[in-house]
Amino acid sequence: MKHIARIASSMTHKGALLPVALVTVLAACDFDVVNPGRVQEEFLFEVEAQQAIVKGIGRAASEAQNWVGYTGAAITREVHPSGSTGSFGITVEWQNGELDYETVNTHWNLSQRARWWGDDGVAKIMETGASEQSLLAEAYLWAGYAYRLLGENFCVSVIDGESAGARSVYYDRAIARFDQAASLGSGEMAMAAVAGRAAVKAFMGDWAGAVSDASGIPDGFVWEMPYFDTEGDATRNRIQFATQNEPYKAHTQKFTKYEDYAQSDNNPAGDPRVPYRVTDETGDAAVQCCGQVPWWPQQKYTNAGDNIPLSKGTEMRMIEAEAMLVSGEWQGAMDKINALRSAAGVEAATASNAAEAWTALKHERGIVTWLEGRRLGDFFRWNRDNTPGDRHPLEMPSGSQHEGSHLVQQDLCFPIARGEVDTNPNINGPTG
């Protein structure tokens, strides 16, 4: 202590208060830095934040839809891989039809985020008090679609870090949110909620409920997930951007069932609902099955800002047709199918029995919902329900990389991703 006292005395003696003052200043440093840019949670409980919360829920759902829909399209051969395995490509595993739990982290994460944010966002709005009922309805609507995406595409459910549950948990939650959206919303938004609910009920096998909801939706109704070509990759229509020539050319209609069927440069009289373009180029790289593949890009979406339909009147007609098939009214189902084909300017489909009618429906539903992220779920439930009728051979696994669809296998739902398995103590593996 004497040592320190002597030093202090010397310093004071010489008037050397400068260091003391500096030390004092430094000690009083203000560490409370608030950086701009990111929003702290407390601000989300303000009324003014509600619109951005709702749009955020929508955007989260759109990103999930983007990834799940594109990969599902590859597995079901709505598109065939023709190139890049990188950023916008179809991985070697997906080319073979395999949905390995190590390769689907992004799909899982985005879908879970959309689901969680839908629920959490609604809770925040409810806690604050909704500024407008329509905003709350929209939040419920996007949340409903987020749950529908999960229910149609993922094998088992996981909610908020708990253990795995039945897939039906997603359906039930989707219906609850669509119910809220339908009752709080109005106009097209309410109609979208009813149409979304019809699809979920169909998936659950509640055909009466599905038809009841579907019947109120006119043929021309369309509710879309918005995409934008001006805000970066996350909000671009991924299926479109992956195949446009800048630079990926990642998928093609070559080797799909649409190659000979659809309207194209080779077949102007083909079905205009599934158009593609014939080019003399090949995909941006060779793929495992077939080397360099002719690049015949789909033309349903021609711009990365094109929206993806989530619910449509035509889909409702297909629900009604399928309900008829389930109840044995296959002629009535064919009438429904052909009404749509007639409206599209395509020749009528024929069937001489229920099984052929089921084949026609499976084909037609693929056309109606082409590249809308629905095909994987359809395949799953038709397999689950052991429905009659056939899918096109180019939609089925051929067991070999080198023939037919080039699908070695065909996984019909996304497993729990490795990221969830690794972090959630209640989950023991890809199936829960």
Added chain:
Amino acid sequence: MVNRLLESVRSRGSGAAFAGAALLAFALAVPAVAHAQDGTVTGSVTDAASQRPVGSVQVHLVGTGLGTLSRDNGRFIILNVPPGDYTLRAERIGFTAVEAQITVGAGGTVQQDFNLSAQALGLDEIVVTGTAGAARRREVGNSVSQLNIEEEVVAPPQNVDALLQGRVPGMSVTQSSASVGGGAMIRLRGNVSMTQSNQPLIYVDGVRVRSSGFAKNVPPIGYSGRSNNDVSSPLNSISPQDIERVEVIKGAAATTLYGTEASAGVIQIFTKRGSVGEATWTGQINQGLARNLTFGPDPSLRPPSENPTSLSGGRSDFLFINPWLRGHKPKCDDAIVVADQPCDSGLFSDMGAHQQNYALSVGGGAENIRYFVSGAFESDDGVLPNDHEDKLILRGNFTFSPREDLQLQWNTSYTNDQLAHTAGGNNAHGMTLNTFRRDRNYLNDESFNAINPFLNQEITTQIDHLITGLTATYSPMANFSNRLSIGYDLAQQDNRNLRPFGFIRAPTGILATSRYEFNTLTFDYVGSMDVELPSGIRSALSFGGQSVTTRSEVTTAYGDNFPGPGDPDVDNAGNTLGFEDRTRVVNAGLFVESKFDFSNKYFLIAGVRVDGNSAFGADFGFQAYPKVSGSYIISDEDFWNEGWGSMKLRAAWGQAGRAPGAFDAVRTFGAAGWGGVPAFLPSNVGNPEVGPETTTELEAGFEGSFVDDRLALDFTYFTQNTAQALFSVRQIPSLGFTSSQLANVGELANSGMELGLTYSIIRNDTWTWDIGSTLSLHDSEIISLGGSPSFSIGGFGWVVEGHPAPVIRSDCVTNPDAHADPIIEDDCYHGPNQATTIAGMHTTFQLPGGITIAARAEYQGGAFMSNGPQAAATRRSVRWAGCFEAYNTWETQGYAALTAEERARCDLQFYQSDFSIQPADFFKIRELSFQAPLPEAWASMAGASRANVTISGRNFFRWVDPLMRTLDPEVGGNVGFNTRVRSMTEHVPPPAFYTFALQVVF
């Protein structure tokens, strides 16, 4: 005369000329200020071995406070010396101090020359870095590496990275690509953090300088690789010619006083200062070439089905890019060369990328003011066709002593760096990727005319970098001093990235311009008081504080869909977007340190620093970092035989930290757009308890000189433990936040040893031959993940308990040598990503006539990294050059002759990117140089006191592990050296450099 000169220039109205003349006038005028009434001591200092002049030698009259530094020509002058008898002492790092007795008469001048001999161990050398105020080497308990540039560096390096490469035990300096101006990753004793930067802190003359790389030049949306995919280093804003010495301290035991952010070590650069006396001018001209060594398989290994060259004339040993590579173009008479294709027409037409550097400096001063002013201009082509760098560096260092007890030092440098780059790395719009992938590139065409349009992408960067610092040293009493430093590091970066209208992969054009500003404001105060304690113990108490405020701001304008050709700006675009990001981090700390000196033989230093940081969580508070070290000059003991040499034993223990990122503590939602309306997305979970990770280090070792000062040994053993390590704790995705959250949950350890050895095999008046080596062995291990799951940090780098930090993990083939299909095992652990063995070798010959020949080589081993270009090519069915040997076997001997490893790596049916992991061992000759003085008569014809020429080659010989069949371990990823895991993307490796230099001293 001076006034006339200034007036003459002013009348011509040229500002630049006036500034230059003012500088000249200043240089001429300052010595005239000297007093004339007392005596003068003057003389010169030369190296006893080479007879070359030695600059920056401290020459002083012992016990008087009078002294100076010798200038670059070895001359010194001490003015205003009262008449009397004195001991004149000359000392400098790396040389044995020499004394002479002199008598100064009234108004007289004493001439005293010195011949200094190299000294293996300088116990009384002054060390600054890591100590509170200066300390003698004998007092310091931790390892400090000092590079005395003038003595140890023969050939002029291209930049500071090259200067440091292969010189310091425990330091790894690795480049990332051939991109001109690209910076290097620097690691001291490996990685101490798995989530934060492991690049050491950089100080220049006491001013904290940004150590992370500058920003990559890439548009803010779209794939993040539409770039040259390398970054510049702030370290290279310093001209190597301006550097006097470099001090490196490597671990927490030494860096405690730097507190939070210092656990990865500190590099401090000291630039030159003027000496009392007339101005000494030094001019230097460097002319050189950069050329690549081959980085692919010899064309003779190609399988029968392969053409010997690509359609553009590329060869497999350059992965087919040589038609665009300066120095390796095909001969013009080659039939494959198409119209307008650049080619090699014969002698000197395609020797390589031209490098040129011109430097001029002047230093001098009077008793109370000294100056060093320099300028350097560098104009370098890169080996890739669009690559070019023009760099201007200006420096002014001024030392002013208005009173006996006050010294002001103002050091300022300004660098203007203008860079143009070729799109490279993993970039589908880039030259390198599309060339490496041959006819299965994004054009399905490997011809020259198909690929050449990729050069139309313009990637230009301008960096203006100002580093300025003012240090006031006030010593009101002989035993009490105060030093206050204010430092400001300001870098402004202007990036422009244009794919013009009509660009081959973006036909309607894309333009992004970004303006970055990085600045660091430092306030640093140190007070030191020497106190004589009872029993002859001397003590020095130091105390102080430091505040470092770091800001980073960027504004970016983006546009695409241009209406037509032309030279656009963003507002010509059909779509325009704007982006902005600003962060500010404040770190401040106080410290106290006490040093005890027992008989000038035993030393003990103890201290503590306490830090706060704006990135710490609200619940965290402050962090204390204690330290203690001791040194023991055993050779000063009575029992020590003087003939044994001298030796110091040392040990140090201390802590330092790394702060979390600016946003890690708080739960945030990202403000994103969705079709023009605002949208919130979950972003960061937040952790109010997050604080710094704390690295504790214990190091012990010895330094000694033996065998008549011919053998120098420096040995250090160290062990580090990073507790509360910041690990990226993966969140449960079903809880909504999908990004990882930093938490202080982990623990990792490093340990190793470093050995430095130099030996003078021959040392006499005409010859010296020195050899030396350094050896660093290093191991790391993740001790604990704190219950959180293992996590990836990219590039197959994983953080897994019980494995190196990080470990390279991938699926692997368990029967690699079998002639069978591969048996594949999940999650194999290959080894660390950082080298575990670094060995350096160097030798210097000094021959009669002042000729010097020096060589330096480096080996790094034990690391593994992913060869990304191989993986990306193979999965796209590209005929990858690295598989030529396997294809050859396949085609000539049949599939059955392929091993399982070859099948996994080269046959697409077994493809996994996991099979791209390769050992990254390499050996390179970092430098071979020859230096000779020009005859004095030639020098005097130009009015110079001396001149010399140097011819050197750098990195012109390389050995790599045979399993790395393509590229080079010094090829990095898409973010340059700002990466935690070294992995390769589609870059051209760093080239070799061949330089001729002429230096003239006036």
